[in-house]
Amino acid sequence: DAGVIQSPRHEVTEMGQEVTLRCKPISGHDYLFWYRQTMMRGLELLIYFNNNVPIDDSGMPEDRFSAKMPNASFSTLKIQPSEPRDSAVYFCATSGRPPDTQYFGPGTRLTVL
């Protein structure tokens, strides 16, 4: 199995632009999690899905952030408009039915200038 796939690996954009991060989960995993990692705040859970349905989005910082999972093989995290404080590494993780282990993708390093 290829593991969790994220794209792009690096994204540099200017303030105000729309950013879309993508994740392909491990086949058969029903749960998908989006995390953000920064030096100041550590690892934060933004949102998670079960069977393509958003279950808890309480970690989404504000309305500029949105996430979708149109099918079992694909999820997106969108930031519109982006701001410099959104600069971070964004991870996607997936798991089977809990308490199965969450497996992380390589992350997308986002820099907003």
Next chain:
Amino acid sequence: AQSVAQPEDQVNVAEGNPLTVKCTYSVSGNPYLFWYVQYPNRGLQFLLKYITGDNLVKGSYGFEAEFNKSQTSFHLKKPSALVSDSALYFCAVRDIKNDYKLSFGAGTTVTVRA
């Protein structure tokens, strides 16, 4: 609410010496506990987990962890550290009475010197 604490920001050991990374947790019910490792510019990699059963859990790369309910601890250990073990280590907890969210500690940077 569930949480974990990693009391040490950094741990430095010499190669060949024992390595311990500390973690304490707080949950309202019984915990599921995890250790992950992150190498520079990489995602988190799963090392081991405690769900139930034997308090001593063995994981990848020669690591093990001991669950201690009375002390609410889940320390990560390796008998003989390698330079390649230098990385950032995260402890995480999930309360089985909670939903499926993991709460991560702040991380401990391990440096193993040759």
